[in-house]
Amino acid sequence: MLRTILVALIVGLTLVPGTVRTEAGESYVQVISQVQPKIVKIFGAGGLRGLEHYQSGFLISAEGHVLTSWSYVLDTDYISVVLNDGRRLQGNLVGADPRLEIAVLKVDAGDLPHFAIDQAATLRVGDRVLAFSNLFGVAAGDEAASVQHGLVAAVTSLAARRGVFETPYSGPAYVLDAMTNNPGAAGGALTDRRGRLAGILGKELRNSLDNTWLNYAVPVRELETAVKDIIAGKSRPSVDNTARKPAQAVTLALLGITLVPDVLARTPPYIDRIATGSPAEKAGLHPDDLVLFVNGQIAPSIKVLNEQLERIDRIDEVRLTVQRGQDLIEVSLFAPAG
Amino acid sequence: MLPPLSRGKKVRTMAVRRRFWLSFAKAALCGIAATLVCFSSSARHVWAEEADLDGLEEQAVRAAVEAVAPCVVRIETTGGMERAGEVLLGAGPTTGLVVGADGWIVSSAFNFLRQPASILVTLADGKRVAAQIVARDRSRMLVLLKAAVQQPLPVPEVAPPGEMFVGQWTIAVGRSMDAAQPNVSVGVLSARNRIWGKAVQTDAKVSPSNYGGPLVDIRGRVMGVLVPLSPDAIAELAGAEWYDSGIGFAVPLADILQRLERLQSGKDIFPGLLGISFKDGDIYSSLPPIAAVSPRSPASDAGLKAGDQIVAVNGKPVSTQIQLKHALGPLDAGEKVQLSVTRGTEKVDAVATLAEKLIPYEHPFIGLLPMRGGTAADGTAVRYVYPDSGAAAAGLKVGDRVLQLDGKPMPQADALRLTISARQPGDTVELQVDRSGQKVGLKV
Structure with missing residues (x-):
């Protein structure tokens, strides 16, 4: 065992850059003591029917700008922001970007410790992280927010497939190996192990692919422009290009494919018939082929396959991967013109 | 797929990691640092590099995943x-x-x-x-x-x-x-x-x-x-x-x-079953004698009997039900297990081949109903014979009086019932019956 550790350490040693200045054991203590003054506790609407009336946020300017999560908690005339030193100030909503689920508040104070939002760290899988938030509302008054420790479990897109997560945010996210996403944690800060801001903790979210709770943070780099625009008072375009469907989408009928009847909740998309002279016939598709992928995205059922086709313009290429026996066959189809 | 977890449960998990390892790692670090100091002109710089334990852990984890x-x-x-x-x-x-x-x-x-x-x-x-x-x-x-x-x-x-x-x-x-x-x-x-x-x-x-x-x-x-x-x-x-x-x-x-x-080779693996049961009791503190052995189970095939006291499994002593469960748990159907038991004062070693499933107990059915209220101590009078039953096939008739089964006297219906229930379906028994004074032997 000891040998294992030694080997690992020696391997590790050769890879560590020489810029590290912190001393083991004390490093987290120092880092955390520097980060805590930048974290705020936010109290607002809610408190009824299991809706918490609190969340977390952090300072991003010396003049009192606070970045937090956009939620019902902010939907009130009086938002209370409690600084790390216990000062309770009124937070005024500067602006919000509901698509990114962020909001910026402003408190009236000066010379505040804060994160530099344009110097955010980018994290990789395996990076150690610290999460700062008022989860479960346990910190009150001048108590500091709670600190959690973990690592980046994955860097993935929250909308790798449509409808996977119930959030309007569709960009990359840090999935965390730590139980960070609990009531009140939304809007908290995720830092690397040196205390550099990296992400904003998301809301409680269930991964609909496997029905598990997801612990995640949105990279600050993805939010930088939006935050600057909000502070500058610029309005942001509110059109979500990814949700746009073409006016004339491709259909299976156009390609000459008839699938088996869709009778189950997840009927596998087996081809029943191929129309004579159709693009599908020319491409060599057969009855009994099982359609697996549409333009690289898995089609686990007929329902999903039809939804995928709705987002492909009829003038565009349709790449299908089908299974015939144990072989995977890829074909490219175009709907006939006109 | 999963029921929503309560919120309390989610937060329970912040892992208590590092502890054990840290003490090792720190000792190792000191060793490395001390060694390197001998070769380095800038001892302080080297110490600063090595001491970033979290960085090293990060690297080691990443290397393991890769x-x-x-x-x-x-x-x-x-x-x-x-x-x-x-x-x-x-x-x-x-x-x-x-x-x-x-x-x-x-x-x-x-x-x-x-x-x-x-x-x-x-x-x-x-x-x-x-x-x-x-x-x-x-x-x-x-x-x-x-x-x-x-x-x-x-x-x-x-x-x-x-x-x-x-x-x-x-x-x-x-x-x-x-x-x-x-x-x-x-x-x-x-x-x-x-x-x-x-x-x-x-x-x-x-x-x-x-x-x-x-x-x-x-x-x-x-x-x-x-x-x-x-x-x-x-x-x-x-x-x-x-x-x-x-x-x-x-x-x-x-x-x-x-x-x-x-x-x-396409063969599924099943948990290995033995076919013994115990009376309810504290499974953590004691191992009572076997209460019952399922008929035609690996245990009965191996000759285990109710009342046997298991003392060892595959040579490993067991003294509680939990230990026995631990010893048998990893074994698959088809695997052989050596059981050491004490029967009275005798020590018996038995080898059982564990089974994929236990044959459920079937009531042996001979196909006759005894006369009600029969108190006579000289056999069981037959009130009814089920058609298509073993009894009917053997020619048993209403009014017959069953005297003996396999040579053992059956003075009452209860004794007959008990004896038959201990047999297996498909077994053959020899009955001696009294038919209007004549003694007739029948194979049923």
Whole structure:
């Protein structure tokens, strides 16, 4: 065992850059003591029917700008922001970007410790992280927010497939190996192990692919422009290009494919018939082929396959991967013109 | 698929990691630092570099994941059911681990609850191939897949069971969130020999996002395959309610490889059953004598009898029911087990071949009804003979009086009933009956 550790350490040693200045054991203590003054506790609407009336946020300017999560908690005339030193100030909503689920508040104070939002760290899988938030509302008054420790479990897109997560945010996210996403944690800060801001903790979210709770943070780099625009008072375009469907989408009928009847909740998309002279016939598709992928995205059922086709313009290429026996066959189809 | 967890449960998990390892690592660091100081003109600088323990841990974890990543595949399925009973099933990608270069992949049975129409495997290099389930280990809740690969697949290094220590680093690896980069959770080995000797336990986060993936040590050697397991039930869903809770299980890879050949031949593995039962009692403090031996079970075939006191299993002494369960838990159907029992003052060694299922007790049925209220001590008068029964076929008639069974006198209906119930269906018994004063012998 000891040998294992030694080997690992020696391997590790050769890879560590020489810029590290912190001393083991004390490093987290120092880092955390520097980060805590930048974290705020936010109290607002809610408190009824299991809706918490609190969340977390952090300072991003010396003049009192606070970045937090956009939620019902902010939907009130009086938002209370409690600084790390216990000062309770009124937070005024500067602006919000509901698509990114962020909001910026402003408190009236000066010379505040804060994160530099344009110097955010980018994290990789395996990076150690610290999460700062008022989860479960346990910190009150001048108590500091709670600190959690973990690592980046994955860097993935929250909308790798449509409808996977119930959030309007569709960009990359840090999935965390730590139980960070609990009531009140939304809007908290995720830092690397040196205390550099990296992400904003998301809301409680269930991964609909496997029905598990997801612990995640949105990279600050993805939010930088939006935050600057909000502070500058610029309005942001509110059109979500990814949700746009073409006016004339491709259909299976156009390609000459008839699938088996869709009778189950997840009927596998087996081809029943191929129309004579159709693009599908020319491409060599057969009855009994099982359609697996549409333009690289898995089609686990007929329902999903039809939804995928709705987002492909009829003038565009349709790449299908089908299974015939144990072989995977890829074909490219175009709907006939006109 | 899973019931929503209470919020309290979610937060419970912040792992108590590092502890054990840290003390080791710090000692090791001091050693290294002291050595390097001798060679370095700038001792302070060297110390500063080495002392960034978290950085080193980060690097070591990353290196371990990179070592195993080529063997970790992503599994996607099409078609299949939406629910298993009441439980809504997930549809997302899951994980598998290569165990044989020519396309053999193990995964968690949980990942195939939907009974999909088609299984697709995305290899670490991004190539997609079709796969089929070849066999299942229904004791450890694993499946073996065969993927139609053209090129040999990289096979992981196995962590020897003798080199697993409670407290050492464990890294749970999945490939469900991102096809290109495995998802990672870090913890320590919490226990060995869990789930009746079938699994190791970790506090790394184990969930549908890594079921079927490997649990690796800090060198990237595979300790086991992550599966939901429960000490109380053997089922695909059992234990899944403990996802991300700090209690996760992995079936040791060494145990899987031991059974690989059998699985590759398409034969399922079942938990081995013995066929004995005990009276209710404290299972943790004592091992009572066997209360009952199921007829035609491995235990009865091996000659075990009610009243026997088990003292050792495969040479290992057992003194509580829990120890007995631990000793038998990892054994599969078809495996032989040596049982040492004491019967009275006698010591008996028996070898039982464990079974996949126990034959349920069937009532032997001879096909006659005794006369009501018969108090006479000279046999059982027949009130009715069922047509098509053994009794009818043997020519037993209403009014006959059964005197003896296999030479033993049957003075009353109760004695006859008891004797017959101890026999097996299909057995033949010899009856002596009194038919109007004449004694007739019948084979029934």
